[in-house]
Amino acid sequence: MDKDRIAGSAKVVKGKIKEAVGKVVSDAKLETEGKADQFEGRVQNAVGGLKDTLKGK
Numbered sequence: 001m002d003k004d005r006i007a008g009s010a011k012v013v014k015g016k017i018k019e020a021v022g023k024v025v026s027d028a029k030l031e032t033e034g035k036a037d038q039f040e041g042r043v044q045n046a047v048g049g050l051k052d053t054l055k056g057k
Contacts, residue, residue, distance in 0.1 A: 011041030
């Protein structure tokens with residue numbers, strides 16, 4: 001498994017936590033940052049998956 005997939009998954013989890021905290025405390029900026037982290041993590045995870053495919057794993 002490529003390190004980008006691991007880091008991407010971690011960013012998605014971090015983003016979900018940020019988004020949830022932002023909703024609870026009514027902080028729109030924190031909620032938006034969480035959504036952005038999730039998107040970035042999904043992209044990084046996809047890149048890692050592509051690397052794994054190219055390596056034949």
